[in-house]
Structure formats: C-alpha cells, structure tokens
Amino acid sequence: MNEAQSGVCDELPAMVFQLDAGRRILSVNRAVASQLGFDRASLVGLAFDDIVRDAGAGFHTLDTADGGRRRAVVAHAAPDAKGRSVVTAIMFPAAADAGQDAKLAALGQLAHHVVHELNQPLSVIRMAIGTARRKLSVGDEVDADFIDAKLERIDSQCVRAAAIVEYLRVFVPRNRAIDVQLDVNRAVENAVGMTVPKFRKLNSNLETRLGKACRVMGNEMHIEPALLCVLGEIHDRLQATGGGRPANVDVHTAPVGDDRVEIVVSDSAGARAAAAGEAGSSITLGMGIDLARELVAELGGTLDAIPGESGMTYRISLPVTNAAGDAGRQ
Secondary structure, eight states, X not given: OOHHHHHHHHTOSSEEXXXXXXXXXXXXXXXXXXXXXXXXXXXXXXXXXXHEEEEETTEEEEEOTTSOEEEEEEEEOOOXXXXXXXXXXXXXXXXXXXXXXXXXXXXXHHHHHHHHHHHHHHHHHHHHHHHHHHHXXXXXXXXXXXXXXXXXXXXHHHHHHHHHHHHHHTTSOOOSOOOOEEEHHHHHHHHHHHHXXXXXXXXXXXXXXXXXXXXXXSOHHHHHHHHHHHHHHHHHHHHHHOSSSOOEEEEEEEEETTTEEEEEEEEOOTHHHHHHHHHTOOTTXXXXXXXXXXXXXXXXXXXXXXXOSSOEEEEEEEEOOOTTOOOSOO
16 A cells, blocks of 8 residues: 555554455554554564454454454455455454344445445545656656646545545444534435445446435434445345346435435335345345444434335435424434
C-alpha cells in the first residue's frame, strides 16, 4: 500500500492485511497489532494462512501473540493485476453465543462489501498520484490547472474513503444520543449506489423511486448498513443459484401519514430464491436481515420481511422528525 492507502486503513477498527500473490503478508494496520498482540514488523513475510485458518461455516480462527486463538469473520477483496489482495477480519467477542455468531456472520457479509468499496477510492487515489508524478518528472513547466485537478480528485476520494470507514464504526457500542436529522432519500441513494454494480453482474436491475423528502432523527451510518444488509441478502440469494431469468429489485421511499416514512425493497427473484433455500447453497441466508432489524431498531423503527409469489418484500418503517427538529421517537 502507498502512504495514502495505509493512512486510511490504519483508521479502520477492523484488522486489515495486505497480501502478495503468494498470500504472504506485505503489511498490516494498527488494529492487527493491538488486537492480536503482535509487533507489526514481525508479521511481514509470514504466510497469512499460518496465522488465519478457515474454521468452516464462514468463520476463521486467528493466532494471538500469547499463544491463544480467537474467532473472526474474514472478507477477501479481489486481487489486483499483480496478484496482491486485501483481507479484512473482524474479531468475535471472547464469549460470543450462538446469536452473536449469527450476527457476526452477517457482519462478515457487510465487511466484504465495505472492503470492495474501499478499494475503489484507494485505486483512484493511487492512479491520480502516479499520473501527477509522471507529469512532474518530465521536467516541463508545471501545469497548475492539471495538478489542481488531480488534487481535487484525490481530495474527493479521501472524503469517500472516510465515509466508508464510518460504516464499520456503527458496530462500536451505540449507547449515545441520536440527534442528527437524516435525509432518508439520500441514505437510500448512497446504499443503492454502492450495490448497483454487483446486481448488474447478475444481469439484474436495481431501480430506485424516491418519494417526498422526509427526515428522521438518526445517522445514515445506521440506515445505510441496514439497507446494505437487505440488498446483500437479495444479491446472495440470486448468486447462490446462478443462471435463471434476470431479477428486478425495486427500492422506493414514501411517507406514511404525518409521522412515519417507509423504505420498501422488493425483488422478483421468485423461483430463484426458493431454489436457493431448498439447496441450502447460501451459508448465511437471513442473517443480514437480523442485523438490519437491530440497526433499524436503534432508530425506533421496524423491519418486516414479507414473502410473496414473485419474491420478497422488505419494509422498513421509521418515525419522522417534525419541522422543529424534535425526534419522532421517545
């Protein structure tokens, strides 16, 4: 990783490993050292699979410096052109029960999406820096407009990367007052924008219909991960079966009365979803919905999953804030 990438990764609460084409560790972030107890330099060059072992059922075990072993969920990003890849691991609580296992397995799905999305701004930053360096190395007169454009692009991608980092911060203890007015439509647009490319790869359409603007008291870092869990659940059902007819996924918002707003996500997976359930080919079907319900509940809302003939409908209902900015919930 270059300096800009390392700086972003060091702020992540999750552990981040960069691997070479032979799956040996090139670098780690600060969370690895603090959570496993190793000196960062001592891990460089070691075989990743000697430290992180697949425990089955979507879980992994990680060795610690004191000889212990901890469980975690692990997400792998696709390798770059040189075969290098990034792996993110989120540690389980020391005394996780079965219910926590399910929630953290769903968290692994979300982490996979976050890792993928974080790689995009980091790649843009790397390319912009490389282009600027080549321009400066030629020795010609410096084009101030060119350099300024590259710096603006780097700055915009740093802002995007910082926002993505915040998605993981939602999983720290949330016993704090929520007093921010959140634009529901904006939160929906952000979540859908992160997911559209994945559905396109399955030849499926993801469409958004936004109703009248509504605000709720909360944080988009709660709502967006909840929507990502729902959309991830639909995506994984479609991917589990492969082939079949393309599915349509519709996300729309609408006010309900004067005091609530709904976010409705529906799909036309039909037989493809049923086949996935019968085959049992997706390990964590339904786990993401449990996590999404918990996130929505933090905002005083509810999430209902409603099966239908053509597919599933997920209905999120949230209390709106009034014009004075008071919370729509107690």
